[in-house]
Amino acid sequence: MGYVAIKGGEKAIDGAAEALEALRAGGPVSGSEPLSLNAIEHQLRLLTSRIMSEGGLYHPQLAALAIKQMQGDTLEAGFALRAYRSTKPRLLETPPQDTGNMRLIRRISSAFRDIPGGQMLGPTHDYALRLMRFELAEESPEPFRKMASTFLKNAPEESLPDSFPKVLDALRSERLLPPKAEHRNPAFDITRDPLIFPVSRSAALATMARAETGSMLAIAYSNMRGYGDIHPTVAELRVGYLPVMLPHPVTGELTEAGEVLMTECEVIAMYEPDDTESARGAAPEFTLGYGACFGHNETKAISMAILDRALQKGMRDGPENPSEDPEFVLMHIDGVDSMGFANHYKMPHYVTFQSDMDRLRSTREKYQARGETPQEETHES
Amino acid sequence: MKPILDVKGLTRIHGTECPSCLDMTGPEHNTNVCPACGSVVAAANVSFSLQPGEILGIMGESGSGKSTVVKTLYFDQAPSRGSAIFRDDDQSHELFNLNGAEQRWLRNHRFGMVYQNPNLGLNFGISAGGNIAERLLMNDLNHYGDIRRRASELLTRTDVMVSRMDESPKQFSGGMQQRVQIAKALATRPPLLYLDEVTTGLDLSVQARILDLILEIQHELGTAMIVVTHDLGVIRLLASRTLVMKYGRVIESGLTDQILEDPQQAYTQQLVASTL
Amino acid sequence: MNPDYRLPHSQDSYGFGFLDEFAKREIRRVILKAISIPGYQTPYASREMPMGRGFGTGGLQLTLSMIGPDDTLKVIDQGSDDSVNAVNLRKFAELTCPEVSTTESTTEASLIQTRHRVPEIPLREDQVLNLQVPYPDPLVIVEPSEAKRKIMHGEGDYARLLTKLYEDLVKFDEITISHRYPTRINGHYVIDPSPIPRYDVPGLHQSRALLLFGAGREKKIYAVPPYTNAEPLVFDDVPFRTESFYTADGQRRACDRCGSIDSFLDELNLDDGSKAWQCSDTDYCNRQLARTEAGEATQ
Numbered sequence A: 001m002g003y004v005a006i007k008g009g010e011k012a013i014d015g016a017a018e019a020l021e022a023l024r025a026g027g028p029v030s031g032s033e034p035l036s037l038n039a040i041e042h043q044l045r046l047l048t049s050r051i052m053s054e055g056g057l058y059h060p061q062l063a064a065l066a067i068k069q070m071q072g073d074t075l076e077a078g079f080a081l082r083a084y085r086s087t088k089p090r091l092l093e094t095p096p097q098d099t100g101n102m103r104l105i106r107r108i109s110s111a112f113r114d115i116p117g118g119q120m121l122g123p124t125h126d127y128a129l130r131l132m133r134f135e136l137a138e139e140s141p142e143p144f145r146k147m148a149s150t151f152l153k154n155a156p157e158e159s160l161p162d163s164f165p166k167v168l169d170a171l172r173s174e175r176l177l178p179p180k181a182e183h184r185n186p187a188f189d190i191t192r193d194p195l196i197f198p199v200s201r202s203a204a205l206a207t208m209a210r211a212e213t214g215s216m217l218a219i220a221y222s223n224m225r226g227y228g229d230i231h232p233t234v235a236e237l238r239v240g241y242l243p244v245m246l247p248h249p250v251t252g253e254l255t256e257a258g259e260v261l262m263t264e265c266e267v268i269a270m271y272e273p274d275d276t277e278s279a280r281g282a283a284p285e286f287t288l289g290y291g292a293c294f295g296h297n298e299t300k301a302i303s304m305a306i307l308d309r310a311l312q313k314g315m316r317d318g319p320e321n322p323s324e325d326p327e328f329v330l331m332h333i334d335g336v337d338s339m340g341f342a343n344h345y346k347m348p349h350y351v352t353f354q355s356d357m358d359r360l361r362s363t364r365e366k367y368q369a370r371g372e373t374p375q376e377e378t379h380e381s
Numbered sequence B: 001m002k003p004i005l006d007v008k009g010l011t012r013i014h015g016t017e018c019p020s021c022l023d024m025t026g027p028e029h030n031t032n033v034c035p036a037c038g039s040v041v042a043a044a045n046v047s048f049s050l051q052p053g054e055i056l057g058i059m060g061e062s063g064s065g066k067s068t069v070v071k072t073l074y075f076d077q078a079p080s081r082g083s084a085i086f087r088d089d090d091q092s093h094e095l096f097n098l099n100g101a102e103q104r105w106l107r108n109h110r111f112g113m114v115y116q117n118p119n120l121g122l123n124f125g126i127s128a129g130g131n132i133a134e135r136l137l138m139n140d141l142n143h144y145g146d147i148r149r150r151a152s153e154l155l156t157r158t159d160v161m162v163s164r165m166d167e168s169p170k171q172f173s174g175g176m177q178q179r180v181q182i183a184k185a186l187a188t189r190p191p192l193l194y195l196d197e198v199t200t201g202l203d204l205s206v207q208a209r210i211l212d213l214i215l216e217i218q219h220e221l222g223t224a225m226i227v228v229t230h231d232l233g234v235i236r237l238l239a240s241r242t243l244v245m246k247y248g249r250v251i252e253s254g255l256t257d258q259i260l261e262d263p264q265q266a267y268t269q270q271l272v273a274s275t276l
Numbered sequence C: 001m002n003p004d005y006r007l008p009h010s011q012d013s014y015g016f017g018f019l020d021e022f023a024k025r026e027i028r029r030v031i032l033k034a035i036s037i038p039g040y041q042t043p044y045a046s047r048e049m050p051m052g053r054g055f056g057t058g059g060l061q062l063t064l065s066m067i068g069p070d071d072t073l074k075v076i077d078q079g080s081d082d083s084v085n086a087v088n089l090r091k092f093a094e095l096t097c098p099e100v101s102t103t104e105s106t107t108e109a110s111l112i113q114t115r116h117r118v119p120e121i122p123l124r125e126d127q128v129l130n131l132q133v134p135y136p137d138p139l140v141i142v143e144p145s146e147a148k149r150k151i152m153h154g155e156g157d158y159a160r161l162l163t164k165l166y167e168d169l170v171k172f173d174e175i176t177i178s179h180r181y182p183t184r185i186n187g188h189y190v191i192d193p194s195p196i197p198r199y200d201v202p203g204l205h206q207s208r209a210l211l212l213f214g215a216g217r218e219k220k221i222y223a224v225p226p227y228t229n230a231e232p233l234v235f236d237d238v239p240f241r242t243e244s245f246y247t248a249d250g251q252r253r254a255c256d257r258c259g260s261i262d263s264f265l266d267e268l269n270l271d272d273g274s275k276a277w278q279c280s281d282t283d284y285c286n287r288q289l290a291r292t293e294a295g296e297a298t299q
Helices: A007-023 A037-043 A043-055 A060-069 A074-085 A136-137 A143-150 A166-172 A203-209 A213-225 A297-318 A328-329 A335-344 A351-369 B066-073 B101-107 B129-140 B145-157 B174-186 B203-219 B232-238 B258-262 B266-275 C021-036 C057-066 C084-096 C148-152 C159-172 C199-203 C284-297
Strands: A102-106 A233-247 A254-269 A288-294 B005-014 B040-050 B053-057 B081-090 B091-094 B111-114 B192-196 B222-227 B241-246 B249-255 C072-077 C111-115 C128-132 C183-185 C210-215 C219-224 C230-232 C264-269 C277-281
Touching: A007 C084, A037 A043, A037 A060, A043 A060, A043 A213, A043 A288, A043 C057, A060 A074, A060 C210, A074 A335, A102 A335, A102 C057, A136 A143, A166 A233, A166 A254, A203 A288, A203 A297, A203 A328, A203 B111, A213 A297, A233 A297, A254 A297, A288 A297, A297 A328, A351 B258, A351 C264, B005 B066, B040 B066, B040 B241, B040 B249, B053 B066, B053 B232, B066 B081, B066 B192, B081 B129, B091 B174, B101 B111, B101 B129, B129 B145, B129 B174, B129 B241, B129 C159, B145 B174, B145 C159, B174 B203, B203 B222, B222 B232, B232 B258, B241 B266, B249 B258, B249 B266, C021 C219, C057 C084, C057 C128, C057 C210, C057 C219, C072 C084, C084 C111, C199 C230, C277 C284
Parallel strands: B053 B222, B053 B241, B111 B192, B192 B222, C072 C111, C111 C128, C128 C210
Antiparallel strands: A102 A233, A233 A254, A254 A288, B005 B040, B005 B081, B081 B091, B241 B249, C183 C230, C210 C219, C264 C277
């Protein structure tokens, strides 16, 4: 018999890193230039948005670096951001922020034709034709830069509104929606406390806010298609910059510390019978679903709002569909967890497979001892 | 002898419940839905006692609340109010004051339940013997050979062929599924058994054999039982005393013979007349 | 964003043990709780580590939150110090815990992180074994809801798990659980001992070393404290059986490298179509080989 080497892991890992690095540089034939973080952050802004939101860290430059380093793999890039964040202590907590103060670049409502402040389509692909624009294949730098710099140049300052009233406030004043809760429990911090089911709505919202877009879309879509019945109307979807207010370290006064680009979606769903104690004798009202995430990511915000509404129903009445089951939804939408585990199957499993073979062999021996031959051996070949 | 079970004022209301719920529902109002708040009064002020070894019948149409009574006693549902004292040897338990763990312990060790729908009482993913094994394992019987023996004894006793013990009950006929449920319920020799419409939907000859089996078990083991049914024939054969329920209320109760020979309430008279 | 902001230029910003100190303190608190309630799956806010979930992030958080400059660390995967994942984790520990020494020797290590194996050489009281756990809950095969499983664990209700063993015996005349064998700790909680082979389960019983289990993705930590009972779940009349390394004619297979006949063996398929058998624990194999060679030399 031959001796099988049990050394070599270290060398293999180093080799793999080298090969990966060579391909990051485009490989021997591409003649690529290195990507600048500036180009990634600003030109691949939707990708950067997605990485910040799934990575749970608002840091456009680090997100751009992660995209570059991970060669465009969104799951890996979000993961790198998360791992970086594990090394940082939590220094401060903000009080709840008011998204009514957002400096908007886009806001729409599909519930009303006109809304206070007006509809603002803003930068969206919604009505763009998905035709390949071949002229972009060879773009020269001058018109490219000019496009960016002249936009809004001739628009008068006063025609650019700062913030807009929220659509839901109008419905609240008509009492078609429940009033805002007076008392708020402190927000659940999923980075500091484990989810122990049943969980609060705050914990569910936090988990969804940094969930993987595609996973959340899939479960939300199951609800839209019939494994659930939320039938939402988008009361308002807004994209813009939210001023982050922090207590001043000395005076304690709320002070603007910066701003973050966010997408927020509020959906309205139909009223329904409510058997709970607190609802006793109350008039029926519309119900709400809420979604919000870092960056510009409308698919994620809408999916989250629908799932929030579905989960509230499941938390109250017990889940009737996967999308209403908090444990099912919240344990299966984290990209870092699911991607890591799917990939771990590539690791050595020699020992466990040895155990599996042992069980199968013993079981087959018993079959044979009883005079029964396992089926595949009786086939004529 | 003290009753094994004393139930007082057992009430179960689905919905928001308002002060009018009890006043505006019941047989005299011909509804169990409260007109003021829309709540459903499934059972209201049900009281009775059960002697050790006795079979009590609860008769009524669907929606009368008869199943609600056994489901609350078996902890499938929580009552809105009421009390139930279960006397087990020299211990007595106030069923609705027990915590979840104590309730599950009684359910697994001292009560047995046979549902109309065998899906509720049996796990179709495992064998008939496995269903019985599970209940024996809950009772700390941990010897594979003993479990096999006891399971086959129980199946033999309930007339299920032992040769089919290792098959899923999914493949069994309705009557046989009920026999497996009965075997499973009896596995721990419980002093109290609940039977919810166990023969409904079965062929007459199958029904008769299951009812015989239930009587034999009562004679052999002295198990007290509550038999819920809409079938007067079942009541006549099994129950020594009977409650008649309508719209969540007990409208008549007494010795079964007396109720069947001389029903006092118009509704009971109608029930008895329709089957004679 | 502040226009003057610049990203850091190196990885100097990573502190000792990678995790921030608040996180380490929380994990140490959870470890203490886990030791106090042997076998109880203690939830914790598992942090993201720079390697994939499933690659040992749970075991690594245990290791990094308890390691100090005086420790000697050994990392194994499949029993081997040189398997790719073991190398990777050890390199990471060396990078982020600069003063810590690492070793491939089971007896020299104060802290051992492992995946899928318990070392063959019995551990001592001054050693800690951190096992990497993919699935912490043995009840998951009979109950998908974690909320319900918590109640079952609390009440020590393992009847459905035992029913699964009963069904195995009915169908196959064998318990088919190959690894991750459910094991009852201190007479109450049943744990998933991580994907170690059944061969390693008896070694958990009355272990002199503290055994810690970390599930990073599922966010649980549990412990088998020293000198604690660890009993595989079986029937009174069906003995627990470990993997057999006997040939058809009843001969115990030996390691083709060191000749040992008392270790867990890897089955290797060679290029010429034949099979070879070799110790899965490389440190043990090297020791046996050294001993044999020394014996030969003195003769």
